[in-house]
Amino acid sequence: MSTASLPLGAAPFAAMPLFSLGFRPFYVLAAASAFLMVPCWVAIYLGVLPQHTAFAGVDWHAHEMIFGYAVAVLVGFLYTAVPNWTGIPTPRGIALAGLAALWLLGRIAMLAGSALPAPLVAAVDVAFLPLAALGVLIPLWKRRNWRNIGFPIGMFALAAINLAMHLEAAGVIATGGLPSQIALGFFAVVLVIMTARVVPFFTGNALPHAGAKRFDLLDRAALAAVVLSIVASCIRPEGFPAGLLGLAAGLLLLARMAPWGWRAAFANPMLWVLHLGHFWLALAFLLRGALALGVEMVPSIPDHALTVGAIGGLTLGMMARSGLGHSGRRIVAGPWLTTSFIAINVAAWARTLAPLAVPAHFQHSLVVSSVAWTIAFASFLVVMAPVAVKPRADAVRAG
Numbered sequence: 001m002s003t004a005s006l007p008l009g010a011a012p013f014a015a016m017p018l019f020s021l022g023f024r025p026f027y028v029l030a031a032a033s034a035f036l037m038v039p040c041w042v043a044i045y046l047g048v049l050p051q052h053t054a055f056a057g058v059d060w061h062a063h064e065m066i067f068g069y070a071v072a073v074l075v076g077f078l079y080t081a082v083p084n085w086t087g088i089p090t091p092r093g094i095a096l097a098g099l100a101a102l103w104l105l106g107r108i109a110m111l112a113g114s115a116l117p118a119p120l121v122a123a124v125d126v127a128f129l130p131l132a133a134l135g136v137l138i139p140l141w142k143r144r145n146w147r148n149i150g151f152p153i154g155m156f157a158l159a160a161i162n163l164a165m166h167l168e169a170a171g172v173i174a175t176g177g178l179p180s181q182i183a184l185g186f187f188a189v190v191l192v193i194m195t196a197r198v199v200p201f202f203t204g205n206a207l208p209h210a211g212a213k214r215f216d217l218l219d220r221a222a223l224a225a226v227v228l229s230i231v232a233s234c235i236r237p238e239g240f241p242a243g244l245l246g247l248a249a250g251l252l253l254l255a256r257m258a259p260w261g262w263r264a265a266f267a268n269p270m271l272w273v274l275h276l277g278h279f280w281l282a283l284a285f286l287l288r289g290a291l292a293l294g295v296e297m298v299p300s301i302p303d304h305a306l307t308v309g310a311i312g313g314l315t316l317g318m319m320a321r322s323g324l325g326h327s328g329r330r331i332v333a334g335p336w337l338t339t340s341f342i343a344i345n346v347a348a349w350a351r352t353l354a355p356l357a358v359p360a361h362f363q364h365s366l367v368v369s370s371v372a373w374t375i376a377f378a379s380f381l382v383v384m385a386p387v388a389v390k391p392r393a394d395a396v397r398a399g
Contacts, residue, residue, distance in 0.1 A: 017391050019093055022079020023326055024388040025100040027319045030072035031384065033107060034312075035377040037064050042370040046363070052113040054121045055169045060110065062180045065307060067125065067162050068107055070187055073315045075099075075132045078151055080326055085148060088139035099135070102128050122166035129159035154186055161186075178234060185230035188306060191281055191314055192226050192253070199274045200260045202321070206268060210261030218256040225249035229285055238292050246289025253282035269333035273317035273341040280309025280348055287352070298362065301352050308369065309348030316344055316380055327387045328394035336379045343376035 018024050041061040043049040053060040079090040091099060106125040109116055133155035140149050164179040196219045203212040229245040236242060257278050265271035284306035291302055320340075324331045333341065350369035355362050 016389075018389050019096045019100075021083075021092065021326060022090055022096060023076045023319070023323050025096065026072045026076030026079070026103075027323055028381065028385050028388045029100060029103060030069050030076065030315075031319070031377045031381050033064070033068045033072065035374055035381065037061070037068065038370055038373050042366060045366070052111075052115070054110045054113050054116075054118070055165075059165070059169060059177075059180070062177075063162075063165055064107070064110060066180065066183045066187070067129075067158075067165075068103075068110070070311055070315070071129065071158065072103060073319060074155070074187075074190070075103075077318065077322065078136045079132075080322055082136055082139050082148075086139040086143040086145055088142055090139060091135040095135075099128070099132055102131065118166070118170050122163065122170075126159055126163050126166065129155050129162065133159070154190070158183060158186060181234055182230075184303065184306060185234065187311060188226060188230065188281065188284075189223070191278075191310055192223050194318075195274070195278045195281070195314065196223075196256070198318075199257070199278060202274065203261045203265050203271055206271060207261060207264045210264035211259075212261030212264075213259050215256065215259065218252065222249065222252040222256050225252050226285065229288065233288060233292070238294075240293070243289045243291075243293035246285050246287075246292055248289075250282045250284070250286030250289060253278070253285065257282070269338045269341050270317065270321060270331060273313055273320075273333075273344075276345055277310055277313030277317060280305055280313055283352075284310055298355055298359065301355060304351045305348065308351045308373065309345070312344045312348065312373070312376070313341070316340055316376065319384065320380065323384050323387055327390070328392035329387065334383070336382045340376045340379035340383075343372045343379065347372035347376060 040049065041064075044051045045058075045061075051057075051060070055063055079096070083089050090096075102124070106128055109121040109124045112121070133152040136155065137149075137152035139145075140152065161179045161183045164173065164175065165183075167173045168175055168177075168179065196214060200212045200214045203210055225245060226249045229242070229249040232242040232245045257275065260275065262272075262275040265275050284302050287297070287302035287305055291297055291299065320333065320337050321331055347369045350365045350372060354365040354368070358365070
């Protein structure tokens with residue numbers, strides 16, 4: 001389609017590299033939100049800043065990490081991958097710009113707190129996921145790509161979970177924080193599925209001598225154990241069933257990564273960040289199982305092994321890989337990306353293992369984790385922000 005045939009006002013957006021493919025705006029928006037929101041939350045938690053957000057207490061932090069950061073990464077990834085899967089483009093140009101603006105309005109509304117009516121905040125924030133899901137569902141449906149149809153279905157389900165969080169914040173329902181746990185479970189399942197597809201594949205391609213391979217039986221067993229562990233934790237987070245299933249899920253995740261060539265991967269930052277991210281995923285379920293069986297620890301530690309270590313590490317690694325690849329650049333981690341990958345693992349260590357070892361210094365660990373997290377996303381933005389606004393490197397060379 002030529003820019004002359006586009007609707008009035010659409011041509012400038014269609015000509016901008018920033019809105020030519022989904023990863024460009026959403027990876028930058030996701031990283032910028034992570035860079036800003038975590039230090040903001042730590043300052044609120046420590047009493048340095050007052051809280052005037054739409055949700056009270058830790059609920060705002062949990063909501064924004066899930067429905068701000070993680071959802072933006074998911075949409076950016078799917079809007080970039082689905083055209084490869086189907087041959088049909090996802091929203092671009094003015095449609096992509098509109099979706100990015102709606103996501104940003106949701107973040108602003110969530111920060112505004114009592115300055116805006118709660119129904120308006122909910123409407124703006126909840127509207128994003130169903131609209132974004134349509135951009136994934138339509139191409140998959142047209143191509144009968146049933147293998148990946150679960151992604152848009154999951155996005156619609158996430159929208160319902162988001163609505164439930166808003167209703168709970170408004171006092172309409174009371175679930176004891178169940179919606180956020182279900183949302184975290186959704187992302188854990190997505191990571192289990194995606195890492196099985198990509199980590200051994202990328203490792204085998206880059207390092208043929210590593211002999212990386214995967215076993216379908218182990219993958220299915222790990223996925224089943226993870227799903228059962230999440231269900232058990234949502235029904236009754238403490239006790240033998242949840243504890244046993246959490247330990248089983250963690251051990252199966254560790255077992256399935258054993259043949260992935262992880263030892264050789266430590267020579268390549270673009271690979272080891274993914275292997276370490278998967279390790280944090282396994283550790284999150286091991287810690288969840290231990291907590292359910294009565295091991296003393298700060299209750300949020302397993303969730304932060306999942307969010308900081310697994311989600312943080314794996315999304316940074318995948319955003320870097322797909323962002324560089326789909327912009328026509330070499331998929332190599334230079335100094336800035338390597339710094340980002342190291343820092344996110346330091347953040348995970350400081351937020352989970354350090355408080356386990358020295359619980360009396362929890363606040364110090366929290367500050368260290370926040371600083372490392374901020375460095376991780378600042379370093380990522382140094383690389384990815386210029387990539388997002390420039391044309392493909394191979395197109396420039398060809399010109």
